[in-house]
Amino acid sequence: MSRKALIAANWKMYKTPAESKAFIDAFLPLVAGHTRDEIALFPSVTSLATVVASLAGTEIRAGLQNMHFADEGAYTGETSPLMLKSVGATHTLIGHSERRQYFAESDEIVNRKLHTALKHDIVPVVCIGESLAEREAGDTASVLKTQIQRGFAGITAEQAAPIVIAYEPVWAIGTGKTATPEMAVDAHRIVRAEVAAILGSEIAQGMRILYGGSVKPDNASSLLGQEEIDGALVGGASLVPASFSAIVHY
Numbered sequence: 001m002s003r004k005a006l007i008a009a010n011w012k013m014y015k016t017p018a019e020s021k022a023f024i025d026a027f028l029p030l031v032a033g034h035t036r037d038e039i040a041l042f043p044s045v046t047s048l049a050t051v052v053a054s055l056a057g058t059e060i061r062a063g064l065q066n067m068h069f070a071d072e073g074a075y076t077g078e079t080s081p082l083m084l085k086s087v088g089a090t091h092t093l094i095g096h097s098e099r100r101q102y103f104a105e106s107d108e109i110v111n112r113k114l115h116t117a118l119k120h121d122i123v124p125v126v127c128i129g130e131s132l133a134e135r136e137a138g139d140t141a142s143v144l145k146t147q148i149q150r151g152f153a154g155i156t157a158e159q160a161a162p163i164v165i166a167y168e169p170v171w172a173i174g175t176g177k178t179a180t181p182e183m184a185v186d187a188h189r190i191v192r193a194e195v196a197a198i199l200g201s202e203i204a205q206g207m208r209i210l211y212g213g214s215v216k217p218d219n220a221s222s223l224l225g226q227e228e229i230d231g232a233l234v235g236g237a238s239l240v241p242a243s244f245s246a247i248v249h250y
């Protein structure tokens with residue numbers, strides 16, 4: 001089954017609305033007519049409405065980097081799925097390793113957010129990945145399987161088609177160390193097999209699994225050229241139109 005790749009920009013805590021618009025003004029001509037892959041931008045909350053407006057008339061989608069599991073409520077500092085949709089965004093990251101590491105986001109919270117996203121027809125990009133210590137201890141497979149089992153608890157095959165997974169080894173994020181294509185492919189196979197075990201092989205074969213962790217223009221084609229790698233979630237290199245568009249054109 002052929003899966004359309006998704007090339008996604010995670011801007012993390014960078015870019016004001018004006019900077020976001022300037023990026024898009026420069027980026028759109030660089031990817032005009034590019035239909036091979038889907039493209040999505042994940043700006044900060046304060047830039048989301050500007051990004052959606054700047055992308056109007058294009059196929060490029062926008063989403064939150066983090067979304068709360070409740071529709072509304074007394075959750076200071078959080079953003080709800082209804083707020084995401086109200087500005088015309090369509091996607092959300094869930095369980096990014098920086099959320100897990102700095103904001104105590106557990107697999108149980110990831111699971112609640114995943115249920116919420118699907119309930120609201122928001123495309124969830126569920127992030128998983130092992131730390132360096134876990135890899136060196138030989139625990140990569142068990143860590144990934146546990147993150148999927150817990151994160152996907154209660155999700156049915158009927159609901160699961162929109163889900164995207166991003167495999168982001170923590171030791172490769174922002175470090176300049178990239179997983180080799182072989183390492184990434186091995187991890188993606190483990191992830192897809194676990195999805196198949198939980199949701200069946202049809203869902204697993206259709207599910208896009210992105211790679212993230214120091215994806216740059218010079219390593220994008222070796223990673224994205226792999227049959228098992230269905231796109232990229234890009235941090236640092238997505239902040240500059242020339243480098244992100246070079247990755248899109250891998």
Ligand code: 13P
Pocket residue numbers: 010096168172173174175176212213214215233234235236237
């Ligand atoms: P870098 O591309 O900066 O390593 O970040 C990866 C990432 O965390 C994307 O979500």
